């Protein structure tokens with residue numbers, strides 16, 4: 001049984017954005033993703049229906065001025081192969097998705113075996129909770145505004161396709177400012193592409209893994225008590241050069257040794273250190289959602305440890321590329337950093353446990 005909505009009504013409040021134009025002021029960490037990042041299919045995802053990718057499936061929202069691709073999947077059988085006992089209700093929430101935000105695909109389908117969605121050249125198997133199948137999916141921050149096709153397929157328990165729906169989300173532009181950060185020589189050395197690549201490869205392997213069970217529930221807490229000094233998506237200009245990175249998380253102000261707490265339940269997936277991000281912890285919240293904590297002075301967890309909301313993960317520090325002590329916090333969905341503001345309710349995010357109004361279902365055309 002799916003419980004009622006745990007999250008209160010959606011609201012919007014401005015994230016405190018401080019433009020760090022003054023040298024020495026920014027608690028900046030420079031933990032942006034690099035523009036040449038490509039996204040491979042997450043491990044553990046298997047095609048679950050007759051929907052198959054047409055391309056090589058390795059490219060997702062890479063930075064490009066090209067329009068979004070046309071349908072990226074071949075069509076399944078024209079005629080349904082099976083009949084479900086109840087017509088599935090399919091939801092995409094929201095259908096207008098801001099750059100760098102996540103969205104929910106839910107299929108309420110008693111009697112369905114499973115469902116999958118083709119999106120951005122990848123196929124995602126929906127997770128099951130009661131009579132609901134769902135996935136949280138990311139829109140990469142540099143995705144060009146415009147429509148992106150989705151193909152959603154629902155199958156019976158024997159794997160026979162019962163319904164296939166083609167729809168779109170519309171990517172809308174996020175408002176981003178440019179943040180200028182002054183770096184000294186030792187920090188500047190960490191902009192070396194080899195250093196960036198080392199950092200990215202280590203973390204990508206962890207954050208693309210899929211645990212097919214949701215550990216998190218409801219809102220995330222803030223992992224640190226300090227004010228937000230840099231928000232998600234800001235373009236980063238180092239020493240007034242042309243910005244070529246964006247800020248892939250949220251920065252919290254803090255002093256060396258201040259606590260960093262688990263914002264929701266999960267399992268510690270990785271503890272380590274990279275030159276770029278310093279001492280690091282990555283927590284797997286299940287269902288393709290990870291959260292990450294960087295520049296720590298001290299780490300208090302080990303890989304495989306189960307954590308619940310409020311458990312200490314480590315302490316704020318300035319290890320890696322950092323101009324001062326702070327916490328850089330990321331939420332990563334299927335390998336793509338998304339705006340953590342959604343998860344702490346600065347901006348709207350749909351709740352997979354929430355009641356959905358059948359009036360807004362996009363497909364109920366069961367056979």
Ligand SMILES: [Zn+2]
Pocket residue numbers: 028029030031230247249250251327328329
């Ligand atoms: Zn940061």
